[in-house]
Each structure stands twice: as structure tokens, then as C-alpha cells.
Amino acid sequence: MKLRCWSELSKREVEVLRLLAEGFSNKEIAKELNLAVSTIANYTNSIYTRLSVDNRVRAIIVGRERGWIE
Numbered sequence: 001m002k003l004r005c006w007s008e009l010s011k012r013e014v015e016v017l018r019l020l021a022e023g024f025s026n027k028e029i030a031k032e033l034n035l036a037v038s039t040i041a042n043y044t045n046s047i048y049t050r051l052s053v054d055n056r057v058r059a060i061i062v063g064r065e066r067g068w069i070e
Contacts, residue, residue: 009050014068016043021060021069 009017019029026040033040048054051062063069 009047009068013043013047013050014063016040017047017059017063018069020044020056021063 015033016029019032024032026037026044029035030037030040044056044059047059051059053059053062060069
């Protein structure tokens with residue numbers, strides 16, 4: 001079994017991060033992915049924790065640095 005690095009994101013988290021980078025709100029992301037807004041909030045909080053950041057801008061910067069988003 002492969003252990004995941006804490007900062008590694010799941011496919012869904014990367015998908016949410018990409019939509020964040022495109023300027024989507026949590027509500028818009030929820031509609032796009034057919035999920036509840038609370039689920040998107042959980043994903044964004046998980047992303048922040050895994051990347052050791054405290055907001056969208058920093059998460060997007062780290063995502064770009066790691067090549068997950070353009």
C-alpha cells in the first residue's frame with residue numbers, strides 16, 4: 001500500500017483547486033460538479049490543510065508551483 005504524502009491532493013481536490021483558480025465561487029463549483037456547497041467547503045478546507053495555506057490565493061499559487069494547475 002502506497003502512503004500518500006500529506007500535501008498530495010486527491011483527483012477531486014485538484015479539480016476543485018483548478019476551478020478555484022478559474023475564479024469560481026464555492027456555489028459555482030458545487031453546481032459545476034453537482035455537489036453540495038458544504039461539500040465544496042470541506043474540499044477547500046482539506047486543500048488548505050494539505051498545502052499548509054490559509055486562503056484561495058495561496059492555494060492557487062502552491063497548485064501552480066506544483067504543476068497541478070496552469
